[in-house]
Amino acid sequence: MTNAGFILGSYALTFGSILIFAWRTVKVGKRLSADISDEDKPWL
């Protein structure tokens, strides 16, 4: 594969960003969830 650095870099950047963003979202959600009654969460 030519330009492997650029190409793999693009994939790493894309999936890395997704993972970090998703992980932080879920983590904050879990932390907040502990203090809020389940009845107040419309999705449950």
Next chain:
Amino acid sequence: MDFHAEIGESPAVALQDAVALISDFPALAGLDLTVARGEIIMLTGPNGAGKTTLLRVCAGLTPLARGNGQVMGADIATGREEVRRRVGMVAHSNGLYDELTVRENLEFWGALIGAGDDEVRQAMSMMGLDGRLATVPVRGLSAGQRRRTAFAILVVRRAGLWLLDEPHAGLDSNARDEVDEILKHAASSGATVMLSSHEHDRAQKLATREVRLAGGVVVGDGQ
């Protein structure tokens, strides 16, 4: 002066269980208050008691998070425009344009509601602002003269409820007495006055009723 006879006998202010938030902090924490027309109400209490917020709620500037309220016969949630038309507020700031003269300031605020020259002239003479004073940019006026200009705007706007946040602050004792005279005069001609102050003694002389706030609720109410 005609202070909104159309609203009949309804009280100037009627708040029930009013909660108002300042970015999540309950500045008013379930406050009940009824103010009859023509009263001079003095709001006292420590800093952070909710005096300023109460005045802003009555002016239709801060919405209620809970509870309900009527000001000058209109609901402050649904009839905000009517409320605002009937009240006037002078906060720590006077709402003046520094570069404009007294007359120009009055003309500006008068023109916004369609008041003519007569109203402006009348208000100026009532506040002792005619003659040379009227032609000076308000930047060059003393604190007391600026305050009088702000009151003159309330007169031009025919505000039936005067909401004043510490109108005595920053004035010398002469100017304070002047303020008291103006407020008494306004009340005697039909306006309702609600002011906040730190000066307990002055309240005794001026006000028809003292309402003491603390923690966002009324903790003392006396004639």
Next chain:
Amino acid sequence: MSSPNRLRVAQIVFAKDLRIERRSKVLTSQIMPFAVVTLVLFAFALDGDVILQRTAPGLVWLAMLFSSMIIVQRSFAVETADGALDALRVAGADMSAVFLGKWLALVVQLLLLELVLLVGAVVMYGIELRGSGIVLLVTSSISATCGLSAVSTIYAGLASGVRGRESLLPLLVLPVASPVLIGATRAAEASFGTGGTVTSEGWPWLGVLSVFAVVFGFGGSLAFGPLIDD
């Protein structure tokens, strides 16, 4: 005593803003000198008569863009300095009329500034006005100024009275105003004949600039009330 209509309120606010400006002279004593200094600094940075002549329209409009940020901040500082904005709200002033008045007052001030910048560019950068380009230059400058002022007024109103407004305003305005910069610069190039352009190349830009001005003028008069008043 009847409430004045919207146009009358706009006119009152417009006259008030210009009168304040005439008294305080911020435009002539501070902003115009600032803009001219910017032109001089561009000359230092770019170093060269040919480059300056080539880039003059762009530099003039960059100076306009940055100066307009200062003027519009000032236009709302006047309202918030002594709580006049709250007083306007309590007085129940029609906010779309207030927008209209402040917008047009800003247009007038920016057009004056632009005149100074153009004269500066003629004198310092050696650009030449040509007869065939005058109409294009005037019309495109007016529509560009209307568009830029509309956008600035909307966002300055939003940012007024908020902490950190000085830095928030450019962040909000500059991306939105970029079509104005592109369009006004290209139209000015066409009217000066910069880089061998002919006047007719500039007319499509007048279209872009006019659409921009109409869209944000209309959008602003709708959006301003809800933005300011709650």
Next chain:
Amino acid sequence: MTIDTPTSTTASTRGTSTPATRVLGILTIAMTLWLGVFGLLLSPADRDQGDAVRIMYVHVPSVWLAYLAFIVTALASGVHLFGKRHSLQADRVAGASAEIGVVFMAVTLVTGMLWGRITWGVYWQWDARLTTTALLFISYVGYLAVRGLEGSREQRARRSAIVGLLAVLEVPLVHWSVKLWRSLHQEATVLGTDLDVSLDGLMLFSLFVGVVAFTLLFVWLLLHRSRMLTMIDLSAESGLDRALAQRRAEGGASI
């Protein structure tokens, strides 16, 4: 103050996930893995672009996702502003969607630059699409800054809805002006290769896999993110009763 019975306030720590989002998450992961396999291994190199075309399989889906996110932001802003109830939930969806959009717009810009460096030899070209995307990115950073301003939730919702809708007006105007600008400067574009490449067979399929994977990803992220924002608001609100009691006590104590 009444003490709630423990049974009525079960606060689970499952967070923002539900069985549905878990299924969606697994599907998303599967599709994304598949995208990696197709994009990096199975699909062939392009005749003109060589292996650089592989960047397209993540670049195009991210730009799709970013624009989808901004469309959702605009729609949700409209629902908040023009809906009868001025729903705060719509405002949270708008906010969550804009946050997702900004992240993916950043990814798009960087992967696009890497692709451009290989194909054009430069990171950046003043092409209408690129320029519009970059300006849109900055505008939505501004949108998020407006969301972060002080004020009540209603204030935040109204302001940001208006800014969100104004940003939508901006897109066609920016695109139009940049396109017109570049079309007058044809001689400047010496680099012939455009973003439009003719894809066929496996390449097209890889792109399709990418778009499906990222659409699922968007839905998953939007659900979690908007629930998270809801809980941030809720935790402030549920504090209100406590704050009120505290505030009243402060009044009582000072008499």
